[in-house]
Amino acid sequence: MPPRRSHKKSRAGCRRCKARKIKCDEVHPRCGNCTKHGVACDFEHPGIVDVLSPVETPRPTTSTSNCDSPSTSTLPPTPSVDSSTPVPLYRNPEPLPLTTNSKSSRMMELKLLHHYTTITCETLAISSPVSEKIWRDTVPNLAFTGANFLADALLAVSALHLRYHSPQDQELIRASHAYMASTLSEYGASLSKGINESNAEALFLTAALIAFQSTASRIFTRDDGGDLKDRSDGYALPLSWFHSFQGVKAVVASSWQWLRHSGIVIPIIESQPALNLDLSGENANFFGHLLNGVEEEIISMDDDPASQVLTRQAYQHAVAVLDWAHKIPHTGAPLVFLATVSRRFVELLESRRPRALAILASYFGLLKCLDSVWWLKGVARREVMGIVSLFDPDDEEWWPRLQWPLRIALYEGDAIPSDVWGADWAAEKALLDEASQNGTFVSHIEILSQMFSAMQNMSASMPDALDMIAHQTIYDRSRTLKRQMLLQNGTQSPH
Numbered sequence: 001m002p003p004r005r006s007h008k009k010s011r012a013g014c015r016r017c018k019a020r021k022i023k024c025d026e027v028h029p030r031c032g033n034c035t036k037h038g039v040a041c042d043f044e045h046p047g048i049v050d051v052l053s054p055v056e057t058p059r060p061t062t063s064t065s066n067c068d069s070p071s072t073s074t075l076p077p078t079p080s081v082d083s084s085t086p087v088p089l090y091r092n093p094e095p096l097p098l099t100t101n102s103k104s105s106r107m108m109e110l111k112l113l114h115h116y117t118t119i120t121c122e123t124l125a126i127s128s129p130v131s132e133k134i135w136r137d138t139v140p141n142l143a144f145t146g147a148n149f150l151a152d153a154l155l156a157v158s159a160l161h162l163r164y165h166s167p168q169d170q171e172l173i174r175a176s177h178a179y180m181a182s183t184l185s186e187y188g189a190s191l192s193k194g195i196n197e198s199n200a201e202a203l204f205l206t207a208a209l210i211a212f213q214s215t216a217s218r219i220f221t222r223d224d225g226g227d228l229k230d231r232s233d234g235y236a237l238p239l240s241w242f243h244s245f246q247g248v249k250a251v252v253a254s255s256w257q258w259l260r261h262s263g264i265v266i267p268i269i270e271s272q273p274a275l276n277l278d279l280s281g282e283n284a285n286f287f288g289h290l291l292n293g294v295e296e297e298i299i300s301m302d303d304d305p306a307s308q309v310l311t312r313q314a315y316q317h318a319v320a321v322l323d324w325a326h327k328i329p330h331t332g333a334p335l336v337f338l339a340t341v342s343r344r345f346v347e348l349l350e351s352r353r354p355r356a357l358a359i360l361a362s363y364f365g366l367l368k369c370l371d372s373v374w375w376l377k378g379v380a381r382r383e384v385m386g387i388v389s390l391f392d393p394d395d396e397e398w399w400p401r402l403q404w405p406l407r408i409a410l411y412e413g414d415a416i417p418s419d420v421w422g423a424d425w426a427a428e429k430a431l432l433d434e435a436s437q438n439g440t441f442v443s444h445i446e447i448l449s450q451m452f453s454a455m456q457n458m459s460a461s462m463p464d465a466l467d468m469i470a471h472q473t474i475y476d477r478s479r480t481l482k483r484q485m486l487l488q489n490g491t492q493s494p495h
Contacts, residue, residue, distance in 0.1 A: 015042045040102075108175055109155060113140070116158035123161070123374055124212060126332035128271035138264050139205055147202035149186035153209035156180035160216050164374050167220070180213055200255040201264050207248040208268075211338075214244040216375035235386035237360070242346045245338035273331045275340070277320040285323040286422055289401055290359055291315060297355065314344035318359050322366065327423050329369035337363050352390070358401050361387040365405030368416065384409035 013024025014031050025032040034041035117136055125131035143151035156179035163172040187206050195203055218238055252259060252269075259265045278285065294315055298308045318341050325333040348356035361384050368380035384405045391398055404422070411420065418424055 108171065112155045112158040112162070112175065112179075115162055116140070116154050120158045120161045124157075125268075125271060126335075126370065126373065127330070128332075131268050131271040134264055134267055142202060142205070142264065147199070147206075149183050149190060150202045150206045150209075152179045152183040152186065153206045153213070156183055157209050157213055157216075160213060160220075161374065164216070164219065180210075183210065195251070195255045195258075197258045200251075200258040201262050204248070204251050204255065204259060204265050207244075207251045211241075211244040211248055212375060214240050218379070219375075219377070235389050237349060237352075237387075238383065239346070239350065241338055242341070242349070245335075246343070246346070249339045271332075272336060273328055273333050275321075275324065275336070277317070277324055279316055279320050285319075286326050287319050287322045287359075287362055290319050290322075290355065290362065293397075294355065301353075310342075310344045311348065314342045314348060315355060315359070317342060318345050318356075322359065322362055325366055326421075329366050329421075332370065334363065334366040334370065337366075354391070354398050357387050357390060358398055361402055361405040365408040368408045368411065369421075380405075381409045 012026055014026075014034060017024035017031060017033050020033075022033060027035075030041040117140060121136040121139075122132055124135045139150070140154060143154060156176055159172050159176035159179060163169060163176055166172060183206065187203070187210070190199055190203060215238075218241075294312065298311050302308050302311060318337070321337050321340055325337060345356065345359075349360060364380050364383040364387070366380075367376055367383075370376045371378070371380060388402055388406060391402060393399055407420065408416065
């Protein structure tokens with residue numbers, strides 16, 4: 001055995017390095033480790049010694065799913081339909097003591113808050129002045145009432161937005177990670193204590209901001225030490241997007257009894273166009289080809305009848321949402337896809353089923369219409385090309401079905417012609433008016449919330465049962481509405 005190399009022990013290291021039991025380089029005014037992780041160092045700020053605990057704060061557990069980066073943080077269990085669903089965000093967030101009173105910290109917070117209230121808030125709402133005003137004025141005021149996790153979430157999203165314009169700014173990088181890490185910690189702690197009337201609004205808004213952050217963070221995956229390519233299987237699916245937006249849905253479902261009367265939350269939800277889905281399969285639709293051969297696939301892949309039903313409904317519902325959003329993409333409708341697809345569809349994506357991947361590619365194609373939004377900039381091209389890389393160009397079954405998202409993602413120009421898109425832009429307003437006659441987005445949530453409340457005491461299989469009943473309820477409701485419209489027009493209703 002070779003002799004052990006001599007080394008100098010660190011005996012005068014900073015308090016944080018000692019707590020983490022790692023070697024400190026003792027560089028003043030801020031040691032190398034603290035600089036690397038963007039944390040306060042007691043060499044620079046002796047006053048924070050008391051807030052540094054003797055034991056390192058445990059890191060959040062890591063997700064094992066194939067997501068945005070090699071190592072991702074997860075939220076504590078959310079009181080939801082599926083409490084085990086993780087919400088991966090970004091690589092190794094370091095919990096920071098954000099209570100230091102240093103001048104630089106205070107100036108950074110002022111900078112972030114000013115940017116949020118003057119610029120960032122305008123990017124969180126698409127085509128909704130009312131919602132924009134709430135994000136700008138009402139949400140910060142709510143954060144000031146003691147919802148620290150909401151305040152940190154605002155600052156985190158603002159820092160990420162500023163970083164979008166200055167990608168190499170190390171202070172913004174540290175601030176973005178630090179404030180979101182603090183958000184996750186306090187948000188998780190609040191969820192673990194339970195949702196109630198006093199915190200329901202703040203938790204919903206924080207969940208929404210976490211979803212924004214998760215989506216926008218994809219821009220910086222490589223810079224933050226991750227990779228858009230999985231180390232073993234090529235392109236890595238952005239599953240964290242689904243997890244975080246499904247987290248918003250979970251908070252809504254479990255706190256709807258309070259949110260339904262909220263003057264803050266309801267206008268934000270109502271800014272989304274009403275869902276008007278055709279689940280019957282009786283009418284020709286733009287993405288119907290994505291369901292060709294679905295019965296043969298289900299039978300060959302699964303012997304369990306109940307599982308077959310869930311898989312069939314997951315595909316049908318996802319395609320129905322695509323068809324609806326394809327007709328009114330400029331309203332922000334495509335974003336609803338992430339929160340409304342079923343848990344089973346996310347599982348099919350995790351299994352990399354070709355049909356699920358083709359549906360996802362078409363979804364990202366829809367986002368091309370929102371390419372001017374900073375947190376969606378370049379998403380269509382990047383993600384569609386990534387998904388296409390998973391397919392063999394000689395695959396005669398699936399390659400033809402990827403041509404529309406490929407054509408849209410690669411389209412050069414500010415406005416996509418309606419003949420290229422495949423829908424009449426002039427009909428958007430009429431379609432929105434028709435959808436609003438069938439009920440609002442809030443009425444859709446009311447239905448799902450009633451089912452959620454009725455099934456809360458059921459067994460662990462509840463999420464699957466909820467998916468099944470939700471699908472059937474929406475299907476029955478869409479048929480009823482179509483009959484009513486046909487009768488109003490003096491036409492015989494279908495049987």
